[in-house]
């Protein structure tokens with residue numbers, strides 16, 4: 001049911017840096033989305049929860065376009081050198097292919113289903129030496145899952161240097177943009193996990209999957225939030241040899257901020273240390289939230305070298321993941 | 333009908349059981365006072381009573397008496413009434429202050445006014461709650477209590493009603509019976525009235541709430557309707573002393589909240605459907621966290637959580653205020669009294685809830 005990455009001899013050898021993200025082009029307020037049938041809750045209820053706008057792709061923009069936009073930012077900063085692997089995570093299985101379902105149906109040729117976005121990214125950015133790994137069963141926790149996986153790959157493949165982690169999701173046309181009382185946005189995030197020092201050192205990570213709640217509805221997801229999120233963080237901290245008191249920041253996903261306040265009390269960290277400043281402007285960007293919020297923390301100037309952070313996310317499946325990071329000198 | 337016993341709220345959960353018990357154990361005629369908005373509702377309630385108490389035709393008379401009226405008992409000749417059991421009340425924990433005042437406080441005063449006119453009155457029992465103790469912590473004695481503040485308007489209104497009884501109406505032959513939460517009809521654990529206890533457990537069973545309000549060490553007193561009606565029958569007897577009685581288990585036999593939750597989860601975890609879902613035991617949260625959750629749930633208006641927290645939250649405050657209820661007066665007035673054993677009662681009650689999926693089915697669970 002749970003798995004994680006404890007303090008191995010290599011634990012000091014994986015770092016996270018080169019954060020980037022991209023959001024759907026259309027920034028839409030709650031009233032407009034409600035009028036267009038994208039919401040289940042009343043706009044005032046979502047507003048009371050802390051949401052304000054969300055980002056929806058133009059009709060012709062794909063999840064892959066978002067992934068490419070985020071990756072292009074890393075490329076522009078020179079972050080794509082020495083990439084030996086790409087981990088491409090999607091929450092929605094439909095975003096795990098850029099293939100054309102209609103063509104596959106018409107031609108009865110399944111090859112059309114296997115046009116992979118990770119492969120496209122590899123060729124579009126000339127990452128010739130990079131292998132591609134798809135990660136598509138961790139829902140909103142996929143990005144954190146890719147950090148764990150990247151760290152493991154670096155531990156196994158002694159000549160690999162850098163792993164590009166990308167997550168991108170765009171909801172299908174006509175889909176509701178609300179999940180478990182959260183306002184959803186289309187978006188992508190990317191980062192690089194490297195053997196060489198970067199902004200954050202990965203101390204530990206932990207994942208819990210509960211397939212028994214695989215078909216959980218919104219109310220059950222809300223119901224399981226506190227117990228499982230608490231457990232995943234506490235167990236991640238145990239693996240890191242830390243306690244909640246050692247955390248400087250909990251970088252959360254963009255779910256109901258009041259729920260995170262309650263969570264902070266349960267965990268025993270001050271509410272002011274639970275960091276999700278982008279809820280109102282970004283919405284819940286599937287598995288990209290933690291990167292968006294981590295970047296905001298860097299930009300805020302409040303992060304200091306040595307600070308310890310827990311990145312936390314919950315998702316369908318049901319999945320919960322937590323990555324414990326430590327800021328390095330590079331953040332200043 | 334002379335020498336009658338009048339029961340207010342006679343069609344309520346406890347009222348019905350009190351009526352059945354008195355029919356079985358006494359020869360008294362009974363006046364069943366019920367709230368009825370009009371003749372049609374009264375006729376319906378009369379039909380219900382005729383069916384429910386069909387073994388006692390001629391011994392019961394159903395009268396309409398809305399406690400919000402200044403003189404609710406105009407249809408009852410006070411000279412015929414020898415005993416009164418006042419059970420009628422608004423019992424929702426989330427009742428608003430004004431309704432609570434109208435029915436539970438002023439309504440009780442109206443019953444007292446009527447009782448004062450009953451020249452043959454021997455005994456008058458008022459059903460109250462252990463939680464008139466409000467925010468009080470520590471041992472609670474079986475006597476008049478100070479105002480220590482309350483966690484909801486229901487508690488306040490029941491306390492204020494007691495104050496009226498002890499003050500203005502102290503000359504009446506009155507006894508106050510303070511009840512704990514009634515969780516089952518009897519020791520079998522069958523549940524026919526659902527309250528905050530059952531609703532909270534339902535949230536846990538279906539994985540809709542991961543937090544428990546309260547301190548696991550807080551004692552939680554629970555009982556059965558059978559025990560309450562037994563107590564009413566004993567304390568209604570002319571020979572029983574009058575006073576304030578805590579109709580509950582002794583402090584030593586009162587389990588802590590944590591033990592109640594553990595007993596409930598032990599039953600949950602024996603259910604295959606529950607086990608497969610790997611729902612974790614809930615985390616105890618402090619009061620500010622629970623208050624925050626309750627206010628956050630309001631923004632999830634459509635969520636089941638929001639709905640149920642609305643009824644559970646007004647009681648949650650009690651679970652942070654540990655107190656024990658002394659039972660010396662009850663023991664001395666009713667030497668043979670045997671309160672249900674709490675943890676076995678919780679186990680049988682939760683087993684019933686799980687088996688019937690909270691009353692949705694009388695069959696085994698799907």
Ligand SMILES: NC(=O)c1ccc[n+]([C@@H]2O[C@H](COP(=O)([O-])OP(=O)(O)OC[C@H]3O[C@@H](n4cnc5c(N)ncnc54)[C@H](OP(=O)(O)O)[C@@H]3O)[C@@H](O)[C@H]2O)c1
Nearest residue numbers: 341343344345346367398399419420421423459461511514
């Ligand atoms: N059950 C418990 O766990 C528990 C615990 C502690 C104390 N108590 C006390 O025990 C007593 C009985 O409780 P219960 O569980 O039997 O409650 P219940 O099932 O809610 O019954 C309450 C009765 O009061 C009647 N009533 C409400 N408003 C009235 C009004 N304006 N005029 C006349 N009658 C009115 C109701 O009639 P309608 O339904 O027609 O409105 C109903 O018959 C109450 O005083 C309560 O405070 C109960």
